Amino acid sequence: MFNPVRALAAFALAFASLGAATALADGPILIKFSHVVADGTPKGQGALMFKQKVEERLAGKVKVEVYPNSSLYGDANELEALRNNEVQLLAPSLAKFEQYTKQLQVFDLPFLFDDIEAVNRFQKRSKGRQLLRSMEDQNIVGLAYWHNGMKQLSATRALRTPGDANGLSFRIQSSAVLEAQFGQIGASTQKLPFAEVFKALQSGQVQGAENPWSNIYSQKLHEVQPFISETNHGVLDYMLVSNSRFWYGIPHQIRVELEAIIDEVSYAVNKQAEAANQADRQRIIDSGRSQLITLSNEEREAWRNAMRPVWQQFESVIGSDVIKAAQTVNRKQRD
Numbered sequence: 001m002f003n004p005v006r007a008l009a010a011f012a013l014a015f016a017s018l019g020a021a022t023a024l025a026d027g028p029i030l031i032k033f034s035h036v037v038a039d040g041t042p043k044g045q046g047a048l049m050f051k052q053k054v055e056e057r058l059a060g061k062v063k064v065e066v067y068p069n070s071s072l073y074g075d076a077n078e079l080e081a082l083r084n085n086e087v088q089l090l091a092p093s094l095a096k097f098e099q100y101t102k103q104l105q106v107f108d109l110p111f112l113f114d115d116i117e118a119v120n121r122f123q124k125r126s127k128g129r130q131l132l133r134s135m136e137d138q139n140i141v142g143l144a145y146w147h148n149g150m151k152q153l154s155a156t157r158a159l160r161t162p163g164d165a166n167g168l169s170f171r172i173q174s175s176a177v178l179e180a181q182f183g184q185i186g187a188s189t190q191k192l193p194f195a196e197v198f199k200a201l202q203s204g205q206v207q208g209a210e211n212p213w214s215n216i217y218s219q220k221l222h223e224v225q226p227f228i229s230e231t232n233h234g235v236l237d238y239m240l241v242s243n244s245r246f247w248y249g250i251p252h253q254i255r256v257e258l259e260a261i262i263d264e265v266s267y268a269v270n271k272q273a274e275a276a277n278q279a280d281r282q283r284i285i286d287s288g289r290s291q292l293i294t295l296s297n298e299e300r301e302a303w304r305n306a307m308r309p310v311w312q313q314f315e316s317v318i319g320s321d322v323i324k325a326a327q328t329v330n331r332k333q334r335d
């Protein structure tokens with residue numbers, strides 16, 4: 001029986017394939033890979049590794065252009081540019097998909113994951129894999145997760161207890177969960193694109209931020225933040241995404257090779273990210289520009305208790321099944 005939805009999908013795919021095939025007839029398929037961080041970070045290195053491997057294995061068939069540091073698109077417009085096929089690969093942090101799916105907000109919940117290994121386990125299990133497909137109805141396909149690392153809190157004053165953050169304004173990514181997280185400790189927030197973070201901190205527009213070590217170091221945030229508390233309170237990871245119509249329109253053999261390259265690059269990025277963050281942590285300490293505040297177990301527990309109510313607040317939007325799946329793979333089983 002004629003199924004109009006299927007017919008439309010088949011037509012769309014055929015149309016997309018035609019587009020990619022035409023591109024190939026006209027020359028190599030062009031993949032523009034845009035991102036907002038520096039080349040030296042885990043994501044920056046992953047993008048360059050992807051380009052290098054494609055050049056080695058798909059020369060003449062696929063060409064990759066990498067645009068770091070928001071030089072092509074920034075946080076405000078990169079996902080729309082992807083959906084319009086103006087750029088073909090991005091790796092936004094997971095907080096930045098809020099507009100397209102609420103399920104990925106699970107990654108923003110404070111103190112949900114004990115460490116990056118717990119995050120890794122969740123991403124590999126079936127619920128984590130399912131989330132890669134959670135935006136396909138909006139023409140966004142998730143190809144892989146890439147790690148950056150756990151976030152630390154930086155500020156103009158020493159943050160040892162949650163009460164120390166009271167009254168400060170923190171720069172956050174565009175995420176309702178992160179807004180609520182800071183609300184729990186009496187702090188206000190400003191949602192700003194990553195490219196504006198250094199200036200906002202330097203000028204005093206905001207007094208604090210949360211970032212993994214590699215983003216702090218590569219953006220020189222430690223030079224304008226006299227204190228960094230090692231809270232490891234949340235994760236900043238990425239989803240490598242493409243435009244679904246573009247991606248499924250790539251001729252099969254080429255797409256299979258691209259996916260093999262992505263697997264290899266993702267493995268390398270995820271293996272190296274933690275060491276890269278620890279090296280940047282040490283560089284920050286060695287710079288003497290910012291004082292590192294390490295928390296005792298009791299002090300960290302106080303932060304956890306203060307922020308933990310956010311889970312309940314977002315449980316119905318994220319889905320209790322998603323949160324439970326994340327809790328299940330956490331090493332230290334708590335409540």
Ligand code: SIN
Nearest residue numbers: 036037093173194215
């Ligand atoms: C990034 O690592 O891509 C930027 C994250 C942020 O906006 O804080």
